[in-house]
Amino acid sequence: MPYNLTVNGKNYAVDVDGDIPLLWVLRDTIGLTGTKFGCGIAMCGACTVHVDGQAVRSCVTPVVDAAAKQITTIEAIGDTPEGKRVQQAWLDIDVVQCGYCQSGQIMSAAALLAANPKPSDDDIDAVMAGNICRCGTYPRIRAAIKLAAQG
Amino acid sequence: MSIFDRANLALSRRQLLIGASLTGAGLVIGLRPQPSAAATEPFAPNAFIRIPLEGKIAFIMPSVEMGQGIYTAVAMMLAEELEVGLDQVVLEHAPADPKQYANPLLGDQITGGSLAIRGIYEQMRKAGATARIMLVSAAATDWGISPDACKAEAGHVIETGGSRRAAYGSLIAAAASQAVPQEVPLKAASSYRVIGKPVRRLDSPEKVNGTAKFGIDARPQGVSYAAIAICPHFNGKLRAVDEAPAMAVKGVAQVVRIDEALAVVANNTGAARKGLAALSIEWDPGPSATVSQAELERRMDAAIDGEALRHINEGDVAKAEAEHGPVHEFIYRMPILTHSTMEPMNCTVHVRPDSCEVWVGTQVMGRARQVAADVTGLPVEKVVVHNHLLGGGFGRRLDVDGVILATKIAKQVAGPVKVTWSREEDIRHDCYRYLNYSKVTATLGPDGMPVSWRHRVIGPSVMARWLPAFTKDGIDLDQMAGAESPYQIPNRYTDFARHEAPDGMLTGNWRGVGATRNIPPIEGAIDELANAAGIDPLDYRRRLLQHKPRLLAVLNLVAEKASWSTALPEGKGRGIALTEDFGSFAATIAEVSIGEDGRFRTERIVCAIDCGQVINPDTVEAQIQSGVVYGLSAALYGRITVENGAVVEGNFDDSPVLRIHETPPIEVHIVPSTEAPGGIGELGTPGVAPALLNAIHAATGKRLRTLPIDQTDLRRV
Numbered sequence: 039m040p041y042n043l044t045v046n047g048k049n050y051a052v053d054v055d056g057d058i059p060l061l062w063v064l065r066d067t068i069g070l071t072g073t074k075f076g077c078g079i080a081m082c083g084a085c086t087v088h089v090d091g092q093a094v095r096s097c098v099t100p101v102v103d104a105a106a107k108q109i110t111t112i113e114a115i116g117d118t119p120e121g122k123r124v125q126q127a128w129l130d131i132d133v134v135q136c137g138y139c140q141s142g143q144i145m146s147a148a149a150l151l152a153a154n155p156k157p158s159d160d161d162i163d164a165v166m167a168g169n170i171c172r173c174g175t176y177p178r179i180r181a182a183i184k185l186a187a188q189g
Numbered sequence: 190m191s192i193f194d195r196a197n198l199a200l201s202r203r204q205l206l207i208g209a210s211l212t213g214a215g216l217v218i219g220l221r222p223q224p225s226a227a228a229t230e231p232f233a234p235n236a237f238i239r240i241p242l243e244g245k246i247a248f249i250m251p252s253v254e255m256g257q258g259i260y261t262a263v264a265m266m267l268a269e270e271l272e273v274g275l276d277q278v279v280l281e282h283a284p285a286d287p288k289q290y291a292n293p294l295l296g297d298q299i300t301g302g303s304l305a306i307r308g309i310y311e312q313m314r315k316a317g318a319t320a321r322i323m324l325v326s327a328a329a330t331d332w333g334i335s336p337d338a339c340k341a342e343a344g345h346v347i348e349t350g351g352s353r354r355a356a357y358g359s360l361i362a363a364a365a366s367q368a369v370p371q372e373v374p375l376k377a378a379s380s381y382r383v384i385g386k387p388v389r390r391l392d393s394p395e396k397v398n399g400t401a402k403f404g405i406d407a408r409p410q411g412v413s414y415a416a417i418a419i420c421p422h423f424n425g426k427l428r429a430v431d432e433a434p435a436m437a438v439k440g441v442a443q444v445v446r447i448d449e450a451l452a453v454v455a456n457n458t459g460a461a462r463k464g465l466a467a468l469s470i471e472w473d474p475g476p477s478a479t480v481s482q483a484e485l486e487r488r489m490d491a492a493i494d495g496e497a498l499r500h501i502n503e504g505d506v507a508k509a510e511a512e513h514g515p516v517h518e519f520i521y522r523m524p525i526l527t528h529s530t531m532e533p534m535n536c537t538v539h540v541r542p543d544s545c546e547v548w549v550g551t552q553v554m555g556r557a558r559q560v561a562a563d564v565t566g567l568p569v570e571k572v573v574v575h576n577h578l579l580g581g582g583f584g585r586r587l588d589v590d591g592v593i594l595a596t597k598i599a600k601q602v603a604g605p606v607k608v609t610w611s612r613e614e615d616i617r618h619d620c621y622r623y624l625n626y627s628k629v630t631a632t633l634g635p636d637g638m639p640v641s642w643r644h645r646v647i648g649p650s651v652m653a654r655w656l657p658a659f660t661k662d663g664i665d666l667d668q669m670a671g672a673e674s675p676y677q678i679p680n681r682y683t684d685f686a687r688h689e690a691p692d693g694m695l696t697g698n699w700r701g702v703g704a705t706r707n708i709p710p711i712e713g714a715i716d717e718l719a720n721a722a723g724i725d726p727l728d729y730r731r732r733l734l735q736h737k738p739r740l741l742a743v744l745n746l747v748a749e750k751a752s753w754s755t756a757l758p759e760g761k762g763r764g765i766a767l768t769e770d771f772g773s774f775a776a777t778i779a780e781v782s783i784g785e786d787g788r789f790r791t792e793r794i795v796c797a798i799d800c801g802q803v804i805n806p807d808t809v810e811a812q813i814q815s816g817v818v819y820g821l822s823a824a825l826y827g828r829i830t831v832e833n834g835a836v837v838e839g840n841f842d843d844s845p846v847l848r849i850h851e852t853p854p855i856e857v858h859i860v861p862s863t864e865a866p867g868g869i870g871e872l873g874t875p876g877v878a879p880a881l882l883n884a885i886h887a888a889t890g891k892r893l894r895t896l897p898i899d900q901t902d903l904r905r906v
Contacts, residue, residue, distance in 0.1 A: 054439065054440060054457060054459070054460065055438070055439045055440070055460065055463065057463070058440075058457065058459035058460060058463065059459050061459070062414075062457045062458045062459030062460075062462075063457065063459065065406075065457075065458070066414055066456075066457035066458055066459070067456075067457050069408060070399075071399075071402070071405075071406035071408065072398070072399020072400065072401075073399070074403075074405070074531075074532070074580070075405065075458075075533065075609065076531055076532075076533070076612065077612040077840055077841050078462075078611055078612055078840075079612075079840055079841075079842065081840060081841040081842055082531070082612075082841055084531060111399065112398065112399035113398065113399045113400075116398060125397045125398065128393070128397045129389070129393050129394065129397060132389050132390050132393055132807055132811070133393075133397075134256075134390065134392070134393050134396040134397065135256030135257070135258070135811060135812075135815055136254075136255050136256030136530075136531065136532075136578070136579060136580050136581045136582075137256065137392065137395075137396030137401050137403075137578065137580070138403055138530075138531040138532045138580030138581060139531045139580075140396050140397060141399050144397060162849070163849060163850035164850075166849045166850075167848045167849055167850045169849070170531065170841060170846055170848060171531070171818075171849075172529060172530060172531045172581050172583070172819070172822075172846060173256045173531075173581065173815045173818075173819075174814055174815040174816070174817065174818025174819055174822075174847070174852070175811070175814075175815070176818060176847075176848075176849040176852040177814055177852065177854070177855055178811070178814075179849060180849065
């Protein structure tokens, strides 16, 4: 039975098993490759997307659980006020290096700011500790979130 | 002097031959004009620049982008001399073509060893200048004036003091018919317009909006998706499997068997992974099945006092030891490490009867093409490799095992197939930084300063496999990089005790290469000797570096910036480490505190570096921070273990890496310089672990010589 997904405001009917992680449906079935695979066990955050505004790890989210909900990926996060501010701050601070983890970092940061517009260092740590960056962009991620929080 | 400096000498003749065959005597590689067939053909005066009639100028990148900022730096170097703005260009990955895109220092199309800018700084500026001279010459001829009466600016040739101006695009046909200049004068550093100024990375926008394409994002028409299981045991084989449970999964099309692995192919990676998980695979574990971590460590310990090959022998160490004694001995033990790039290994391959296409992110384009040719049996010119952005390199993508594996699988699949390794496969089948031990022995003179220094390096020879030109008489020159230490010690002796990983366990290059192995024992030992002499470790190093002004300068700068002379309260400590490699110099001070629980916290890392001429200062800061985080991660957590001939760890749960809440403030101070540019991608990594070990000693009196750092109880002894 196909599942109906709403991704970035567009509707897709996808014919996959319900337990297939949303990540692979986004990347392979729909072709939105901005969301990345990193670990498959929700330990690295590279696959972070928003489902009904909440940050989730799409590598462990069965597609059946995301059906009929609003899914937002990195490709459209700039349409939200927090996402736009975060992306701009990422450019202003020049956060990225290899860039592979940054979709997930930005999705986590946008969700953080949506829930907590003025996060403290501890707030940033608590949320962003779920996103690994092997290039070590952490100091700039912290700075960029603070910049984005200034509006 | 780093390994790569030495190797360059060895390679120079071969390099000259490559250059001569391509360009004729006296010309730099790649500066051969490509005659334009028609007026609308883009002007491509060399392999790095393509100027179209209209629209943006294409810069073709000889090095690959894995986060180190090289694409932006290459564009800056080309733009500097071509006289265009960075907003007037687009960047392209180079094709696999080692003749055109070899790094002159490596003689191959390789991005690694922090050698990119060192190798191409002059080449890129000359490429830009050559194109500009030909464009100016074209305009001057058209206007009937001397080229000296023209200048180039922002993609235009302008009549100096006159009113005529021509866009580069309008000059392409005429420029292509100009003589290629034999003399290509380059700007003095003092007149740089782009180089040395902070520039925003050109690859940032696509990396923040999800459109950047990494190898794993390749989606050629008709692609299918494979999940793989590689035999977990070194050199093991696939024995048997019942394919039915995988084939029953919706979307699964095929199970592919090769000698050492099995792949499930489906219409999406999730279905392929589900199919793979449904299988009970029988492996033939092979001859290494009994190998355990304890056994590997015993073998390394035995090798410490085994046979070794002499490398450096200055003065008379034995005599100094006999005269001065006692001999201080320090043994440092370093673990097996993974790279754990954020983008797991992957490769997409389409094998056709008469050709092969490969989509991958690799540090070794030419090798990727070659192995695809080898596996398919096709001539190398029938293989096309599409390079991509790399989701981290760190040395992992200097090996092409992933290309070999994917091509073997693709031979059995109709149409292109994307092979994506799980994180578990990525960690259990890395090209590991293997166990590396060091034994340093030294004697002190009456003034407490060292008079003899021996350093035995025990570890595998990666270069014997990976780049034999970097070996000499059985010695791996990368393993021995800097083992003699930068310090002024009259009698020095180094040797190499080659000790390989078990058969089938691939060992490779890891960020910081030789320096990350040798700096921890060197900087630990120097610190211990300073302690033994009762001399402040900063002052001790200063006295031993009077012959190294650039290293001394970064040491003095870091001491000032980290307030070395200001005492710290009880339970805190600072440690220093110096790195001289990659044509650059770094001094690192770590400041730690010990908590009530006996664990330490890194309060702050301060770095002072001299990397010669800076291309993009913002990138230099980012790369040093990056190297520090990578080193910190390894110092705290990096340790792979082996049981039953297989790697035990498999994901970020049991093989953790540093996260944001564990990352201290990292200060980077750059010494201004117009010396030749040095490398920066690896410069920050080697000094982190020894600076931490030395800081822990300063805070606790405990001297740790084994990595990763054992946090069991660091309370003061």
